[in-house]
Amino acid sequence: MSRSPAVLVLATLVAALALLPLGYIVGYTLDIGWSGARELVFRARVADLLWNTVRLAVGTVVCSVVLGVGAAWLVERSSVPARRLWHVLLVAPLAVPAFVNSYVWISLLPWLDTYAGALLVVTLSYFPFVYLPVAAAFRGLDPALEETARGLGLGHGAVFRRVQLPQLRVAVLGGSLLVALHVLAEFGALQMLRFPTFTTAIYDQYRSTFNGPGATMLAGVLVLLSLLLLVGELGMRGRAGFARTGAGAARRSRPVALRGLTVPALLALTALVGLALVVPLAGVTWWLVRDTGGALDLANLASTTGTTLALAAVAALGTTALALPTGWLAVRARTRVSTMLERSTYLGSSVPGIVVALALVTISIRATPWLYQTTPVLLAAYAILFLPRAIVNVRSAAEQTPRLYDDVAASLGSSGLDRLRRVTVPLLAPGLGAGAALVFLAVVTELTATLLLAPTGTATLATAFWSASSALEYSAAAPYALVMVLLSAPVTVLLSRDARRGLTP
Known part of the structure; x- marks a missing residue:
């Protein structure tokens, strides 16, 4: 074959x-020429959309990296109780579509239609894209390097910063790329939050005025941002490698004892899972029965x-x-x-x-x-x-x-x-x-x-x-949201099944 x-x-x-979509954008841009493209792109409105889109993408990536890497370290490298359960709960938010998440938050807190609200919703929806590859990378790290660093007198913070974090670079960049691309492509959640970005502007222009040229040029800018992200992630990844040269003896790392920090760690994980998973599910259920x-x-x-x-x-x-x-x-x-x-x-x-x-x-x-x-x-x-x-x-x-x-x-x-x-x-x-x-x-x-x-x-x-x-008919929307979540739930099983095997209870 x-x-x-x-x-x-x-x-x-x-x-x-x-x-085909890329070819269409390129062909249309060439067809209208530089003067036409400049007239449609270099406008104050486009600058505002660019500012909103970029700052939301950057903010979401930063927040997702902090939450994803921190949660992965707690689950994979610390003595936090119920590590298998926390792993499943941290992946589960992927079963809730971002626009369903947004629907719950905006229906409960109508004043959340701000940059901070958009940042909250998309971060809670997409941080698992960083958590998953970083957790997998933690499981693949050679514990001998960390033990050697501790033997040389480095504390847990220094070991993380100087030994673990460089080895997590590819996983962090890959997860960050996924988050950024999803934010650039997100429409439903941001439209519901009334936070204007390129996606919402393209949809509004097409639906309200059928302005093909304007919508197409906005789409071209959005595509350019996506391509810049792809190239930038590839360049930042670098050529350095941290893989072992031999198979060696497979060993599990010894969890770092949290001691007095166990309760704060559990509270932090509970808060994250509560905001990302419990609030959306509870909100859908509340609107369903109300x-x-x-x-x-x-x-x-x-x-x-x-x-x-x-x-x-x-x-x-x-x-x-x-x-x-x-x-x-x-x-x-x-x-x-x-x-x-x-x-x-x-x-x-x-x-x-x-x-x-x-x-x-x-x-x-x-x-x-x-x-x-x-x-x-x-x-x-x-x-x-x-x-x-x-x-x-x-x-x-x-x-x-x-x-x-x-x-x-x-x-x-x-x-x-x-x-x-x-x-x-x-x-x-x-x-x-x-x-x-x-x-x-x-x-x-x-x-x-x-x-x-x-x-x-x-x-x-x-x-x-x-x-x-x-139409603000939140109760009428709830059944459809619930069915989507139930149908999406297998994603959690598919993504977390193999990882659970590498964790101790």
């Missing part, structure tokens, strides 16, 4: 799909849930199928071309969802008007946004699959399609299943692209929740 020209063609088409007056439309909830599950299932299958040739080529035919094709899908997915939606709306109207506001265009947006989730799992499964089986089948005269059906797909089944599950869960809570691209009359859990909450 890896040597088939058809696989290379398929992977090239997938990369072209992933890069003033319903029997108005809960179970039939509509069931219909919307069914539509969401159907779209998520089709998107998961389609996106995973698209990921198969790219992930397979990246392992079995590792060349500059295959690497470039794989990285292209990552670059395309880094584009904020609202930019993807805007590009597909414009392209479909101009090139294929019969596809405008149809399900295939919505599924294409899902594929662009979530391809890496499937490709990473396909690649991981391919790396663990012996090449021998495919070679033996080929030597016995099996055709490429026959090998794909009888050998390749069964061997990659675990990776395909994991990738499909992650795409499925992402689609269940996707809001921005669905708002702009969903066919008329099609409502998902996210868009039904958005319609009710935007």
